[in-house]
Amino acid sequence: MSLEDEVRALGTQYPQSRSAVLPALRLAQERYGWLPPEAFREVAGGLDLTPAYCQAVASFYDMYHLKPIGRHLVEVCTNISCGLVGAQAVLEAFEAELGIHPGETTEDGGVTLRTIECAGGCGWGTVVSVDHRYREPVKPEHVPAIVEELRSAD
Amino acid sequence: MPIEAIVLGGADERDLTQLSEYRAVGGYDALTKARAMEPDAVVEEILTSNLRGRGGAFFATGRKASFIPKPGQNPNPVYLTVNADESEPGTFKDREIMLRVPHRLIEGCLITAHAIASTNVFIYLRGEYLDCFEVVRAALEEVHGEGLLGGVTIVVHRGAGAYICGEETALLESLEGKRGQPRSKPPFPAISGLYASPTLINNVETIATVPPIIQRGGAWYAGLGVENSTGTRVFSLSGNVVRGGNYELPLGTSLFELVYDHGGGIPEDRKLKAIIPGGSSVPVLGADEIHRRLDYDSMAEAGTMLGSGAVIVIDERCCMVQLGLRVAQFYMHESCGKCTPCREGTRWMVQLLHKLEDGRASQGELDLLLDVCDRILGKCLCPLGDAAAMPIASYVDKFREEFQEHIDAGRCPFGGESSLEGLFAPVDQHTHDPVAQVPA
Amino acid sequence: MSAPEVVSVTVDERAVQVSKGTGIVETALAAGVEIPVFCYEPRLGPPVGACRMCLVEIEGMPKLQAGCTLTAQEGMVVRTAATSAKAAEGQNATL
Numbered sequence: 001m002s003l004e005d006e007v008r009a010l011g012t013q014y015p016q017s018r019s020a021v022l023p024a025l026r027l028a029q030e031r032y033g034w035l036p037p038e039a040f041r042e043v044a045g046g047l048d049l050t051p052a053y054c055q056a057v058a059s060f061y062d063m064y065h066l067k068p069i070g071r072h073l074v075e076v077c078t079n080i081s082c083g084l085v086g087a088q089a090v091l092e093a094f095e096a097e098l099g100i101h102p103g104e105t106t107e108d109g110g111v112t113l114r115t116i117e118c119a120g121g122c123g124w125g126t127v128v129s130v131d132h133r134y135r136e137p138v139k140p141e142h143v144p145a146i147v148e149e150l151r152s153a154d
Numbered sequence: 155m156p157i158e159a160i161v162l163g164g165a166d167e168r169d170l171t172q173l174s175e176y177r178a179v180g181g182y183d184a185l186t187k188a189r190a191m192e193p194d195a196v197v198e199e200i201l202t203s204n205l206r207g208r209g210g211a212f213f214a215t216g217r218k219a220s221f222i223p224k225p226g227q228n229p230n231p232v233y234l235t236v237n238a239d240e241s242e243p244g245t246f247k248d249r250e251i252m253l254r255v256p257h258r259l260i261e262g263c264l265i266t267a268h269a270i271a272s273t274n275v276f277i278y279l280r281g282e283y284l285d286c287f288e289v290v291r292a293a294l295e296e297v298h299g300e301g302l303l304g305g306v307t308i309v310v311h312r313g314a315g316a317y318i319c320g321e322e323t324a325l326l327e328s329l330e331g332k333r334g335q336p337r338s339k340p341p342f343p344a345i346s347g348l349y350a351s352p353t354l355i356n357n358v359e360t361i362a363t364v365p366p367i368i369q370r371g372g373a374w375y376a377g378l379g380v381e382n383s384t385g386t387r388v389f390s391l392s393g394n395v396v397r398g399g400n401y402e403l404p405l406g407t408s409l410f411e412l413v414y415d416h417g418g419g420i421p422e423d424r425k426l427k428a429i430i431p432g433g434s435s436v437p438v439l440g441a442d443e444i445h446r447r448l449d450y451d452s453m454a455e456a457g458t459m460l461g462s463g464a465v466i467v468i469d470e471r472c473c474m475v476q477l478g479l480r481v482a483q484f485y486m487h488e489s490c491g492k493c494t495p496c497r498e499g500t501r502w503m504v505q506l507l508h509k510l511e512d513g514r515a516s517q518g519e520l521d522l523l524l525d526v527c528d529r530i531l532g533k534c535l536c537p538l539g540d541a542a543a544m545p546i547a548s549y550v551d552k553f554r555e556e557f558q559e560h561i562d563a564g565r566c567p568f569g570g571e572s573s574l575e576g577l578f579a580p581v582d583q584h585t586h587d588p589v590a591q592v593p594a
Numbered sequence: 595m596s597a598p599e600v601v602s603v604t605v606d607e608r609a610v611q612v613s614k615g616t617g618i619v620e621t622a623l624a625a626g627v628e629i630p631v632f633c634y635e636p637r638l639g640p641p642v643g644a645c646r647m648c649l650v651e652i653e654g655m656p657k658l659q660a661g662c663t664l665t666a667q668e669g670m671v672v673r674t675a676a677t678s679a680k681a682a683e684g685q686n687a688t689l
Binding site for chain 2: 641642643644645646647649657658660663664665684687
């Protein structure tokens with residue numbers, strides 16, 4: 001089944017098929033790694049929307065990437081609670097270990113590092129979401145092992 | 155003093171993610187009981203309990219359910235939407251509820267659906283909560299397998315990262331497949347909600363409280379907690395505290411008891427400086443207010459709110475101007491952009507707070523910050539603007555000398571040693587074209 | 595065919611009668627009062643309530659309301675920036 005067909009099937013799960021645009025974009029992003037123009041064409045095709053509309057929706061939400069990202073995603077929460085227990089030190093440990101700044105991807109395309117707003121693990125901070133799975137609590141000394149894990153996963 | 159957990163009841167002793175375990179502690183008995191009751195009788199029981207919404211608005215749950223038109227009064231299907239978009243900084247109670255008692259949430263959905271004659275339930279789950287998605291989906295499969303759904307469909311709809319989608323009308327917009335920008339009210343969701351149809355929206359914790367209320371009676375629940383704030387609630391404790399975590403306690407419990415008796419107090423014997431009692435959107439309390447009680451009236455008396463139940467403990471190492479900046483950056487990032495005062499106002503607040511923190515602000519600019527807060531308060535399309543302006547105004551109100559010191563000294567008095575020093579915010583990752591700046 | 599229900603509203607002390615459900619901006623116009631709007635253009639679509647230029651004070655409602663999205667109800671008392679300091683402050687806030 002093509003992505004467009006899978007998207008069309010998702011649309012039938014809702015009283016109005018447009019509601020499926022969020023899960024459809026997620027599906028497309030899982031296939032492509034990010035959301036290139038083809039993704040918007042296929043999602044649009046499956047739901048009878050325009051690619052521009054789909055892109056407009058995607059651009060609103062933090063979890064959709066409209067530019068390429070690395071094979072792995074490391075997201076450090078730097079909101080209040082995690083901030084109070086040392087999130088900045090954790091972030092800087094990742095910056096040192098990966099050699100990049102938040103918002104950037106390692107040269108080999110392996111890891112994208114970024115900061116995020118409250119991830120919902122506040123009492124167990126600092127929370128780091130690694131490929132969408134939470135690590136909590138994370139201290140700077142845990143960082144080298146996490147990065148090593150990502151490097152050997154490839 | 156033994157405190158009986160209700161929402162999280164039984165979860166310490168058994169793995170309640172398993173249907174068989176949940177049934178062993180009486181799970182789904184309340185559903186059987188509810189389905190034998192008239193829908194109006196179920197609403198009546200919730201009204202009797204005086205349960206109030208646990209998302210943050212604290213609106214009487216039974217009353218909200220009573221706004222839904224009865225069958226025959228409206229031609230459209232009725233929808234139940236569960237707000238599982240938990241994103242208020244400091245809050246992680248719904249996460250724990252979904253991870254540990256998913257069946258109690260599902261049972262609550264089915265009982266509530268019966269109460270409003272709905273056969274369509276959507277759980278709008280924040281996209282980042284992958285662990286909750288997997289647990290809830292597995293629990294739903296068990297329920298489906300056991301034939302407990304009774305003709306009701308429950309769809310778990312994952313969000314994609316947007317704090318504003320926790321606002322009920324923005325949630326509906328997002329669920330309809332659009333950018334999550336809030337709608338004007340009226341019309342209210344009870345009349346015109348999802349797909350312009352009558353819709354009841356409730357927080358995860360609120361729905362998960364429904365089965366115990368039906369099982370043991372609304373009068374029983376109303377006897378717990380304090381007047382105007384009945385029952386228990388799950389408080390999320392975090393920040394500079396020894397044992398951060400979720401604690402289910404009766405409403406009316408003091409902040410002192412939560413922070414010191416349950417939370418173990420502040421690590422390394424540091425001094426308490428401030429407490430955020432209900433998530434980042436509520437006004438801050440000073441250290442001398444630690445004996446205040448966590449209930450609606452006590453918090454209102456203190457000039458703040460129960461909010462999402464997220465209690466954030468702040469010790470003496472934290473610069474309150476830096477805290478203000480980080481909080482303002484959050485709201486600037488999450489502002490949907492639809493209405494002028496919030497879109498522009500949150501941006502102005504960040505710029506002014508940057509100047510204040512760097513010691514580059516003039517005296518007039520501290521007043522200007524408060525003026526910007528005034529221009530937002532009460533004038534926006536949705537509560538996000540207020541949620542940004544109120545806490546910032548409270549930091550200035552309670553810690554004015556600290557703000558003044560930044561101005562007088564021309565730098566942050568913490569000299570780089572504040573616990574929030576250099577904290578990098580997501581809003582700084584996005585590159586912007588030059589926009590209007592507060593003059594240098 | 596029955597006639598639409600008519601309601602009595604006052605805008606800045608001026609009494610006016612409009613069909614129930616008429617927008618407050620139109621109601622005010624019927625009373626000879628102009629509420630400034632920016633993002634609202636009825637020829638383009640329904641009111642959005644985004645710019646907040648049309649904020650007015652409604653007696654009995656604690657918060658200022660957008661005149662473009664609010665609809666006329668029987669006995670509503672509307673005050674614009676002309677007669678309400680709160681409404682004037684609200685409007686100035688957006689500018």
